[in-house]
Every structure is written in structure tokens, then in C-alpha cells.
Amino acid sequence: MQSLxxxxxxxxxxxxxxxxxxQVSSTQLVGKWVFDYPSSLSKMDTKAQSLYQSMDAARQxxxxxxxxxxxxxxxxxxxxxxxxxDGRTATGSWRLSADGLQLELVDAQxxxxxxxxxxxxxxxxxxSVVTQxxxxxxxxxxxxxxx
Numbered sequence: 001m002q003s004l005x006x007x008x009x010x011x012x013x014x015x016x017x018x019x020x021x022x023q024v025s026s027t028q029l030v031g032k033w034v035f036d037y038p039s040s041l042s043k044m045d046t047k048a049q050s051l052y053q054s055m056d057a058a059r060q061x062x063x064x065x066x067x068x069x070x071x072x073x074x075x076x077x078x079x080x081x082x083x084x085x086d087g088r089t090a091t092g093s094w095r096l097s098a099d100g101l102q103l104e105l106v107d108a109q110x111x112x113x114x115x116x117x118x119x120x121x122x123x124x125x126x127x128s129v130v131t132q133x134x135x136x137x138x139x140x141x142x143x144x145x146x147x
Contacts, residue, residue, distance in 0.1 A: 023100040024120040029074045032147040033125060037068035039143035048138050067139060071147075072105075080105065103127060115142070122146065 044052060052060065069085040080094045092107040103115045115127035118141070125144040129137045 022117050022120045022126075024096065024117055025100060026076070026096050028120055028122075029094070029096065029103070029125070030076045031074060033072045033074070033144040034147055035067050035070040035072075036143040036145050037064060040067065040139045040141060043141045043143070044138065045140060048140065052138060063138065072144065102130070 041052075052063075055063070065085070071081075071083045073081045073083075074094050075081075078093050078095060080092050081089055082092070083089045090107060092105060094106070095104050096102070097104070101117055103117055105113045105115070107113075114130040116130060117125070118128050119126035123146045125146070127142040127144070129140045129142065
């Protein structure tokens, strides 16, 4: 009976492991994607929610201004443009890991930001920020909608 239980646990871990990431191709990412701020905000972990709730309204507003409506345009040549609602733009590049499970965004200063692709459909993309070192982003899951 114990071995049946162990076998069931191993199968659950195996199947849940595959559902936590989504494999995509480069062609699926090409196009314009818009940051979905309400969805991303709602998926904050408990610590991040607590920190967010402790911020004053001005700081919360700045966070929203930095993310709401942010657009990413991924071109087929690997270039990328990022535009904020206030009109500021930044260019860079993007690359997909060989297995199609991670997305890397590279800014003009060659700073790389890595994401695990949690979900990818024709109209929605969910990216989980890979924490590097001691820094952790407040919005650790990014929800993007294809335009």
C-alpha cells in the first residue's frame, strides 16, 4: 500500500511539473503584447502584497505608472521595443531558450532579465520573473495580452 502511495506522489509531481511551464516557439511571441496590471497585481505573493499594502498612495501610483499599459513589441529578428504609457521607449533584444521554456529580455546596456514562461496562448502570456541574487521584483508574475 505504501508503494502505491509513493507511486501516486511521484506521478503527481511529474504531471504538475509539466503544467508549471509552457513551451513556446519564437513565432508565438512575435507581435505586440500589453502588460495586464490588474492581473499581475492580483497574483503577488503574500510578502509582496503586504509590502504593497504598506506603501503610501503615491508609491503605489508610481508602481502602477511604471507597469500599467506597458507595451512590448517582439520582432522576428530578435529586436524588442518597450513603451511606457507616458511615451518613453526603450529598445533591446529578446531571445527564447533552446527548450522554449524561458524568455530573456536584454536592454540596451546588455542587462538581461530572465523569465520562465508559465503560460502561452495566442492571446495571453504569463511570465514568472527569475529571481537573481537578493533582489526580488514586487510583481513577480507578468500577465501580458496580445494586441
